[in-house]
Amino acid sequence: MRYILFTLLLLSITFADSLEIYPRSAKMKSGSSIHFSVVATDQDGNMYTPQGINWIASYGNVRGGMYTAPSQHGNYTVTARWRGYTATANIKIKRPQNTIKSIVITPRNQKVEINRGVYFKAIAYDHYNREVPLRAAKWWADGGKIDQNGYYRASYRPGRYTVWVQDTYSGLKASTSVEIFRKVVQPPRLHHIAITPRNQRIGVGAYVQLKAIGYDSYNRPVSFTPKWWCDGGTVSANGYYQAPNRPGYYKVWVQDNYGIKTSTTVEVIRSTIPHNPPSHGSHIYKIVITPRNQRIAVGKGVYLKAIAYDKYDRVVNFRGKWWCDGGTINENGYYQAGYKPGTYTVWVQDNRSRVKASTNVTILRNTVPPYNPPQHGGKARIEVTHWDVNKGNLFSRSRVRVKFTVHGKKAHKVALFGIYPTGKVVELRSASCSNGENLHFREKYSYNISRLELRVYNSWDKEIAKYSGSGR
Incomplete structure (x- = not known):
């Protein structure tokens, strides 16, 4: 078994x-x-x-x-x-078609201000150095944040950081460096000088009053001590030019103490020019708007002046009509920028002769805060060194970041207010302060707020200083 x-x-x-x-x-x-x-x-x-x-x-x-x-x-x-x-x-x-051999990030080695952004683009090449689509790109970075469209937003910490991109299909990747820096707002420094009126035409022995206006790199007027000289005739320390007795073209220069200079040409002719001053009814030959080609922030204003000349380049009094294609301007030449950035044109015209002139005004979203020169004898003042506004939209709140210094022995409290177009005022933040103290506010606010104000109060809650800026 x-x-x-x-x-x-x-x-x-x-x-x-x-x-x-x-x-x-x-x-x-x-x-x-x-x-x-x-x-x-x-x-x-x-x-x-x-x-x-x-x-x-x-x-x-x-x-x-x-x-x-x-x-x-x-x-x-x-x-x-x-x-x-x-x-x-x-x-x-098999070797697939359009195989990626290398990836290049452009632009390379960027410099970005803190809390600012820059777009990066990844370009892929095949074995024949032909550009091929990169359909599976993955972005990452340090020192800030980057989305999958290549938009890099810098943090508030200056330094040198790296941005990477990788093709998730082939595993190839590339990188580039980005430097985050903190922009320091300096007081206005002379950048260029403008002489007005320019290219004069006067008779022998006649005279003309020249004026030199200094501007910084943001076209803000800057005071300086001019030094005048010419290669024919005489010019005083105040810009008063006397033509020689010999006709011709002569140069007049003006310079500051640091070597920045400019010049204009004066044509001296033998023909007789009336010596009597021009009357209000004299025929207008041309109109000049000054200052020209201004750059201002949204919601800000600037005074423009129109000067009329007759055919002998003598100043003629007139009453001009102002208009513009963006923003508003009153009859006195005060231009108020709108809230849409761009380049716009301002015109002025003489109602009698129909002679007109124009200049451009560029409206910027963010500009350098206006320089506040020291004020003596006041109760207090606010010196703003950084003013950064992000307008936001209906789905995300607006944000403001401001750095400033409070000056004044009676300063006790400072507050940041938001002002609606209807005039309604809301307090966004407040803090105690003292003379010479540096403060930093970073707040979010409603998209509908159009203007922001910093106000300083004394110990009795009485306002002793104020600074107003655009909220959008």
Whole structure:
């Protein structure tokens, strides 16, 4: 009985004779997948599917017979092992078209002011240095935040940081550096000088009063001590020019103490020019607007002056009509900027002769805060060194960041107020202060607020100083 039972057990055990894998070879593209199956054959020629197969890939990923091709092209193998038997399939990975070989970030090595932004773009090239699409770009950076469109927003911490981009499909990546710096607002410094009136035409022995106006790099007027000289005739320290008795073209220069200078040309002619002063009804030959080509912040204002001249370049009194295509301007030449940045034109015209002149005004979203010169004898004053406004929108609140110094022995408290177009005033933040103290406010406020004000109070809550700025 024992012999018979042992014989039956031996007959029930199946021994494999071979192991086959299907398909035995395949051609694939990078990233594609294929399923391999394994069939075992016993000694009697019976075929069955074995269980517990160990899968091995020379390169790529295989799990449960499912093989995913890698991004690198080449020839690879997939091997199935079971009970000492092995079966191998050959895989050929084709080189995909438009394969990315390198990535370049542009612009490179940017300098960005704190809390400002810059757009980066990633450009991919193939093996023939042809530009190819980069459809799977992943951005990240330190020192700030960057979205998946390449927009980098700098933090408040100055320094040198790195921006990366990677093609998640091929694994290639590139980087560039970005330097975050803190912009220091300096008091106005003379940048250029303008002489008015320019290119005069006067008779021999006649005279003309010249005026020199200094401007900083933001076209804000700056006072300076002019030094006049000329190559013909005489000019006084006040710009009073006397023509020589010889006709011709002569240069008149003006310079400050640091070497910044400019010049104008005076044409001296022999023809007689009336010596009597021009009357109000004299014929107007031209009109000049000064200062020209101004740059101001949204909501700010600037005074423009129109000077009329007759054909002898003598100043003529007139009453002009002002108008503009952006912002508002009154009859006295005071221009009030709107809240839409851009370059606009301002005109003035003489109602009688129809002679007109024009100049450009550029409205900026953020400009350098106006310089507040020291004031003596006042109760207090506010010196603003940084004024940064982000207008926000209907879905995100507006934000203001301001740095300032309070001057005044009676200063006790400072508050930041928001003012609506209707005149409603709300307090955004307040803090105690003292003479010479540096303060920093960073607050969010409603999108509808159009103006912001800093107010300083004494210990009896009486306002002793105020600074007003645009809220949008």
